[in-house]
Amino acid sequence: MGLKVNDLLKINDVSDLIGDFTDALWINEAVKRAPFVVVRRAPLINDVVPVGIRGTNRSERCAATILCSSIVANIMPEQLTEGKLWRTNKHIRETHIFKTLEIVDSILEGYGMVWGPTGSVGFELASGIETVTDTSDLDIIIRAESFLSVKTARDIIEELSKVTAKMDIQLETPKGSMALAEYARGNSPVLVRTFNGPKLVKNPWYEDEILEG
Template sequence: MEIRTHDLIRVDDISKLICLTEVPEWVTGELTDKPFVVVRRAAGLEGRIPVGIRGETRNQRFGCFLPEEECSIVISPEQLAQEKQWKQTNRRLSIVAIEVLDRVDELMTSEEMVWGPTGSVGFELASGLDTAHAGSDLDLIIRCEQPLPMHKAQRLVQELSQFPVHIDVQMETGKGACSLAEYSRGQESLLLKTENGPMLVKDPWSEG
């Protein structure tokens, strides 16, 4: 099973988590209520997946590791999109970031993009728990193993800017991730997020 950044993993036994630093008090309560962790972008340890635990607020994030053998239920952003998971919740009537996913799906399908929701919306669709709110942004990833033509990137950014919610798109290139909006501007260098930390690159498909 290939496990990638942004995938969500259900944690059946929180004692299996491997923590290298002191565990904040809020972590146990959050995992009891929301037994899912998000695969984070970091160098893994042998046989261990780097994961992050979400708290109620943005500053409540905690990184640890989960043994690969404990990863029995893994849900990817692409899976959420392929299964149109947002159609299973009546929350789309009150959460704009969920309501627009039908239109996002139409756009991404027409552009032949492999995509999926992440962030609070992706977490809610995967877990079935209410983690998004009325003012939530919509975070997306698109898988771009091959260079994305600039005209297509610019068209996507223009189309998504017309939606009634702020949409942030990260391009996953295979070498790391960068902002679709920044890429579309044709900047000389881009910030590429890699498992070894952020780095400035000219070509996000080639770390060199």
């Protein structure tokens, strides 16, 4: 299906979830409120998709799986950016995140970056359910399918320093995810989160340069 980590998947209801939820009574209410789950960084085997469920606070997070046949819709973070959906979201327009999104969009668009919000911001934009608060950070992924130079990464970090909101920016490369700030330091190897756990990688764009994690 071409699913990627951080994609938001709409499902029908809690019966689509596979897992042991005996100690997570909040799940039923959370899925009823917003029937969306997020694709986790784990292998997709036999059409079984690893997903995460989020509740109303940080302590309410749970791993599960679903079948591909249970997916009603797939919303990628970059689709939220392409449509600039924060401009039509009344609640987000009233938060500090709105101005941050506008600035980040302008900067990354100037570099031709394919990017999108994840976390609470991405969840609200996709689901329409208010999850952004006055203390929310802005989590971002940049789809870096082809090589990104350390200099460009540093330039982006420097321009984004004008943003006052706290941000977590991840580069999604063919090998996995790494922090933009860490890559921008220019140190090698760099720690990359892969489907098989964290690995030290000399170059996140070449298959033959993975060291032991």
